[in-house]
Amino acid sequence: MYIASDVIGHSLEEALFSLEKEGFYVTVKESLGKKMIEHGKPRVIKQGPVVKNHIQLIISYF
Numbered sequence: 001m002y003i004a005s006d007v008i009g010h011s012l013e014e015a016l017f018s019l020e021k022e023g024f025y026v027t028v029k030e031s032l033g034k035k036m037i038e039h040g041k042p043r044v045i046k047q048g049p050v051v052k053n054h055i056q057l058i059i060s061y062f
Contacts, residue, residue: 002050012042012059025054033060 004024007015012028019026031045040061048056 002053004047004050004055006047007044007057008047010044012044012057015044015057019055019057023053024050027054027056029056029058031058031060 002024004022005018007018010018016026016028030042038061042059043062044057045060046058048058
């Protein structure tokens with residue numbers, strides 16, 4: 001069983017560093033919400049379950 005660190009609220013850069021360091025393959029999808037800032041910094045708003053050593057992050061810009 002694989003357990004990943006909780007990276008919700010972290011910057012995308014921090015989240016990728018942490019999860020890849022733990023040995024996970026990470027995919028990233030964008031969520032373009034109403035509060036999105038055009039030139040904001042990407043932050044993790046949702047983290048999917050771990051399947052084998054793969055995890056999906058949903059990001060938005062703040």
